[in-house]
Amino acid sequence: MGDQPLVTLKGITKSFGAVQSLRGVDLTLAPGEVLGLVGDNGAGKSTLMKVLAGAVQHDAGQITIDGREVRFASPADARRERIGIVYQDLALCDTLDVASNLFLGREPRKGPFIDRRAMHEKAAETLSDLHVRVKSTYQEIGHLSGGQRQAVAIARAVSFKPRVLILDEPTAALAVAEVRQVLAMIKDVAAQGVGVILITHRLQDLFEVCDRITVMYEGRSVEDEPVSDLDIERLVAMITRSGSEHTEEVA
Numbered sequence: 395m396g397d398q399p400l401v402t403l404k405g406i407t408k409s410f411g412a413v414q415s416l417r418g419v420d421l422t423l424a425p426g427e428v429l430g431l432v433g434d435n436g437a438g439k440s441t442l443m444k445v446l447a448g449a450v451q452h453d454a455g456q457i458t459i460d461g462r463e464v465r466f467a468s469p470a471d472a473r474r475e476r477i478g479i480v481y482q483d484l485a486l487c488d489t490l491d492v493a494s495n496l497f498l499g500r501e502p503r504k505g506p507f508i509d510r511r512a513m514h515e516k517a518a519e520t521l522s523d524l525h526v527r528v529k530s531t532y533q534e535i536g537h538l539s540g541g542q543r544q545a546v547a548i549a550r551a552v553s554f555k556p557r558v559l560i561l562d563e564p565t566a567a568l569a570v571a572e573v574r575q576v577l578a579m580i581k582d583v584a585a586q587g588v589g590v591i592l593i594t595h596r597l598q599d600l601f602e603v604c605d606r607i608t609v610m611y612e613g614r615s616v617e618d619e620p621v622s623d624l625d626i627e628r629l630v631a632m633i634t635r636s637g638s639e640h641t642e643e644v645a
């Protein structure tokens with residue numbers, strides 16, 4: 395892990411009409427770190443990550459990347475800063491094959507035509523680098539298991555060579571063996587120096603892959619602790635703010 399944070403979010407706020415989803419969130423992420431982002435439903439996790447990915451524009455607060463303040467007007471701006479995100483509902487195209495999904499919108503070309511052979515070769519290489527096994531890169535995405543789809547979605551995000559990779563509930567609908575594969579991918583990607591932010595309700599997964607955990611509660615970041623200082627029971631108390639050490643603040 396480097397000394398300077400890769401990402402710093404400071405005092406991020408966001409309202410949708412009368413709903414104040416983010417009320418001042420602080421978060422940091424170091425290169426090669428896996429940060430768990432947890433909180434009850436509606437705490438603001440997905441909104442915060444959309445802000446970092448340029449899909450939602452915050453009202454106030456600062457985003458700093460490598461010590462430089464940035465402002466994202468669109469997902470393309472965030473992509474240019476090499477921030478990758480895999481959304482909760484995977485944006486894959488069921489009727490296209492694995493390789494086409496991996497390279498959708500930036501297919502290798504030969505003159506005006508998509509170079510299918512090169513695309514499938516590159517797809518196979520990308521997947522094998524990430525230890526993802528699919529029968530064939532010609533398989534339609536719609537025919538794959540949930541875990542394989544998730545793996546392809548992550549592989550697509552990784553193929554953009556992100557510095558930051560955000561995963562919003564990547565294991566929510568997966569079978570046990572598939573969860574293992576996704577967790578292994580996360581470790582692989584972080585080992586290459588990418589900062590990973592993992593949102594999940596599967597708290598046991600956090601203890602397996604995370605270095606640190608940030609807890610959100612009603613639009614605020616309320617806790618930030620190394621995983622080595624935590625156990626599941628304490629984490630649950632932090633998420634629900636039920637522990638004796640978490641007395642309600644007066645707003």
Ligand SMILES: Nc1ncnc2c1ncn2[C@@H]1O[C@H](COP(=O)(O)OP(=O)(O)O)[C@@H](O)[C@H]1O
Nearest residue numbers: 410413415433434435436437438439440441442
């Ligand atoms: N586009 C939107 N319009 C209105 N309200 C929204 C929008 N996106 C999120 N919210 C609200 O913001 C709050 C936080 O939502 P979200 O970020 O999805 O929480 P989490 O991911 O932690 O479950 C919720 O009350 C949600 O209803």
Ligand SMILES: [Mg+2]
Nearest residue numbers: 439440441482
């Ligand atoms: Mg969410």
